[in-house]
Amino acid sequence: MILPELTLSLIKPDAVQKGVAGQIIGRFESEGLRVVACKKLWLTTAQARAFYAVHAQRPFYEGLVAFMTEGPIYALILEGEGAVLRNREIMGATDPAKAAPGTLRALFGDGIERNAVHGSDSPENARIETDFFFSQLERF
Numbered sequence: 001m002i003l004p005e006l007t008l009s010l011i012k013p014d015a016v017q018k019g020v021a022g023q024i025i026g027r028f029e030s031e032g033l034r035v036v037a038c039k040k041l042w043l044t045t046a047q048a049r050a051f052y053a054v055h056a057q058r059p060f061y062e063g064l065v066a067f068m069t070e071g072p073i074y075a076l077i078l079e080g081e082g083a084v085l086r087n088r089e090i091m092g093a094t095d096p097a098k099a100a101p102g103t104l105r106a107l108f109g110d111g112i113e114r115n116a117v118h119g120s121d122s123p124e125n126a127r128i129e130t131d132f133f134f135s136q137l138e139r140f
């Protein structure tokens with residue numbers, strides 16, 4: 001039996017500025033992940049701080065918040081069997097220099113901070129993160 005799972009993907013400001021958002025969404029579709037929800041938005045500083053609150057004590061937190069608010073992003077809910085792990089595989093490692101060839105971060109990331117995409121790291125966090133960005137009325 002196939003148990004569909006949801007995960008949150010963000011196309012970060014660096015990738016949107018490069019004009020590769022469409023390619024990234026196409027990659028998810030070609031990998032068999034279904035787009036349940038999608039919108040373009042520009043995070044406020046308060047929203048970015050809240051989304052990344054788990055990293056508030058990390059030295060990179062303020063820089064990360066500044067980066068994530070420098071321009072618009074896309075937020076997506078992706079659905080598929082094992083979607084959380086599948087998306088993490090498609091994204092590649094946090095540091096694009098260590099990401100496997102052909103992964104989104106290897107293709108489009110510029111550095112450990114400006115790494116093109118976000119993906120939930122567990123089903124529990126996927127639930128929290130999808131609810132952060134989307135209401136039930138925005139999911140199809």
Ligand code: ADP
Pocket residue numbers: 055060064093094112113114115117118119121
């Ligand atoms: P991931 O996005 O792969 O789950 P983390 O949750 O550890 O990685 O970190 C969240 C985001 O913070 C990363 O995607 C990246 O943009 C940024 N980041 C992580 N580690 C560093 C670092 N050492 N220096 C600068 N930015 C970082």
Ligand code: MG
Pocket residue numbers: 119121
């Ligand atoms: Mg993470």
